[in-house]
Amino acid sequence: MGDLDKARDHFHSSREVFRANGVRRGEGMALLSLGEHARLIGDFDAAVSMGSDAVQVFIEIDDAWSEAWGALPLAKSITELSRGREAAELLVRASRTFDGFKDRRSLAMSSDLLGDVHHQLGETATAADHWLYAAEIYESLGEDTLGEESRTKARRFE
Known part of the structure; x- marks a missing residue:
């Protein structure tokens, strides 16, 4: 709907709900969304940090597909930093x-x-x-x- 601030707030809230309930994959997906938000507003360092954290969650829960999925937005952000x-x-x-x-x-x-x-x-x-x-x-x-x-x-x- 174009309201990036509201979207960010929802992503933070969902991350907390997933974390509080021990739903690690959901927590990782919320982190990916927060990373994408950061990339959209040009905060590439934050995007890489959150994307890396998300991928780490997927590694910890042994979810190879989600790890690969998380690599896509993470790679976009890393590329923005000329890496x-x-x-x-x-x-x-x-x-x-x-x-x-x-x-x-x-x-x-x-x-x-x-x-x-x-x-x-x-x-x-x-x-x-x-x-x-x-x-x-x-x-x-x-x-x-x-x-x-x-x-x-x-x-x-x-």
């Missing part, structure tokens, strides 16, 4: 996890983000390869709009 290599490592691990779970949509998302990271690193050929891979997956899932977005990014470097 592309670190972001790429997170995304490669996330991609392997999504592939292992046969989660093709999340695999496409992580591949698209890998393209963005490699583009920032000046590795345009590698970026294009990741974007094209993401496009192929999206299109195989019938998500043609997302596929075209990834293809458009790749075309800039043909």
Whole structure:
């Protein structure tokens, strides 16, 4: 609804409810939301801190899929701090996890983000390869709009 302050307050409240009731995965997801909020307002240090805390929760509860899911927004925030290599490592691990779970949509998302990271690193050929891979997956899932977005990014470097 566009009210970022109210959203942040709700994320904090939900985190406290999850924490008080011992629902660690919910606590981790609330931390991811707080991290995304911080990224949206340009506080990338806070975004990385909260995203890292969320991923740590998922590691502690042995939830590999959620750990990979948490790596996506964390990698975006890390990239904003010009730490592309670190972001790429997170995304490669996330991609392997999504592939292992046969989660093709999340695999496409992580591949698209890998393209963005490699583009920032000046590795345009590698970026294009990741974007094209993401496009192929999206299109195989019938998500043609997302596929075209990834293809458009790749075309800039043909």
